[in-house]
Amino acid sequence: MKRYRVAIVEPSAIVAEGVGVLLRASGDIDVIAAYATPAELQRLRAHDVDVVVASLAFVRDIDLLRLGGETPVVGIQSSLADVDTLRRFSAVVNLYSSDSELQQSIRDVVDAPVAEHSHSESHELSERERDVLVLVARGLTNKEIASELNISPHTVMSHRKNIAHKTGIRSVAGLTVYAVLNKLIDSE
Amino acid sequence: MNKIYGLQGAPLLSPEMKILELIETDPSLVSVFQRLNISLPFGDMSILQMCERDGYSCAMFLMLCNMHISPTYRVDATLLTRDMLPELVGYLRASHRYYIGHMLPHVARHLDDILSHCDNLSRSLFSRFYNEYMSFLGEHFREEESEIFAIVEGVENNLAMDIGRLEAPHGDIDDRTNDLASLVIKSLPEAVPTTLRCQMLKDIYALRDDLRVHSRIEMHLLRPLVEKFLKTEER
Structure with missing residues (x-):
């Protein structure tokens, strides 16, 4: 079975612990680290994790969350957020998402092929x-x-x-x- | 201090609340009265008094209203009773009739007004798309009524319910409803007056939001009731 390695970056201990428990319950997702701030992610190397799960509050540190590369980031939404913030994350779950939605978001962002112009803001079709x-x-x-x-x-x-x-x-x-x-x- | 709960499971409405207060909380709830064919006027009646007058379970009525006004509301499964099943199915059937007999024709009338300003090609494409959309919804409702509601109503037959059936096509309905809005925004000819276009969008989004509530009621009220009181299977 394919396994997915996740790091959590979340300032709320309750949320971080809850997300960790739900991800571990999947059977194919390993939580390898949980931090309260994006700066602590620097302890990891890009190839240590497949996905970072992080609070939307850290949108300004999106490059750090991407581990300086293209690591997908699943955002955790706990309050209203503007569209520009949501777009910066590979996927977004919220505090009322089900366990299966949370787990599937991890698999989806890892397994999605890198698309032509996927990060382009252009709305013209190629x-x-x-x-x-x-x-x-x-x-x-x-x-x-x-x-x-x-x-x-x-x-x-x-x-x-x-x-x-x-x-x-x-x-x-x-x-x-x-x-x-x-x-x-x-x-x- | 009263115990404060999170949004999930929190009682947002109470039996003692006056009907006027209830409707002021969210005016879209008038459609619940319309679906249940509850007669007006209410005077100073409370929710409980109205339910007693018209023979509805007050707990079920409050659950339905909570489902309408809060996307995050979830029922407390310990409050669910077996006699809620036929009452809920009655409401869902009434909702189907409300869509088919009221909301969809209402959107269709606005679409006709809009299409009178369009060229032949746009008229034919939009008409076909909307007719197919109505057929798709009608078929979905018929399947639900024959494959789900009929089993719930015939509990004495002891048939097993395919619980996954409650989930399957709702994403498709949402996609198609959003597509209709996207086409109105992006692809209707410029000749269509803005007022008509905006009215049409309000209708479509009202329909979409109501269909989402309908889907939430099936997932988060009908499903826990079925799981608690009927034999189920996952195909």
């Missing part, structure tokens, strides 16, 4: 994303799209995630309307 959108609108499955474009199904999923983020549309029916109105495909 050429490849337009190709995928057209095939989605024509009713092809992810597997069929992967075969058509000679890419992996994981990459197709990643493109679809970006398309949903950029267009605000997730369903095939909605994407079809979007594709026709934006003249990416004919209405026939």
Whole structure:
């Protein structure tokens, strides 16, 4: 079974302890460290952990939380937060998330393939994303799209995630309307 | 000092509260009265008095109202009783009728107004999308009624409930409802007057929020009731 190594950075001892207990209960997630401040993360090296789970309050230290690289960071939300703050985290859970949601967020941010332009703020679809959108609108499955474009199904999923983020549309029916109105495909 | 609990499980409303205070707490609760076909006026009646007058369980009524006004509200499972099951299913069926007979046609009427300002292509695409959306919701409601509610109501048959069935398609409903809003924001032709577009968005988001409450009631009220009183299985 694949295992996920997590470090927790959370100023509240109650929250840190609770998150740790719920993650350990998963069976495949190991909590290797828990700190109260981002500065303490410097004791770790980037390859020691797969994910950092940290309070949204530490958004200003996001580079430290990423261990100076691309380590994904799952944010813990305990109060209202603005959209810009939320966007800086790979995923966000809150104090009312279930144990399974918390655990799945760890697996998702590790297993998600690095997408083309994934950190770009541009809402323009890339050429490849337009190709995928057209095939989605024509009713092809992810597997069929992967075969058509000679890419992996994981990459197709990643493109679809970006398309949903950029267009605000997730369903095939909605994407079809979007594709026709934006003249990416004919209405026939 | 009274004991203070977190939001989860905290009693936000009380049986002694006046109906006027209840509605002032969150005006969207008028739709609960509409669904339950509770007749007005209430005068100075309390929630408890109204429930006694109309034969509803006050505990269940308060749970439903709490579910509507607080996304983080969770019921205390020790307060759940078996006779709440048919009452809750009655409410969920009434909610389905409320969506089909009231909310969806209301959005459709606004959509018709909007589409009268659109070109043929937009008109045909939006109409088809909305018709498919209504069919999708209708099918979802029919499946729930035949696969879940019917089992709950026929408890004497001792059939096992597939508990996972309560979770499956709600994410799809939320996605499609959000898609409708996204298309109105991003893709309706410029010729559509802003007032119509904004009214349509308010309707769609009201529908989305109500469907989310409906889903929360199924997950966090129906599910614990089913788990406590019915034979269940996970497929």
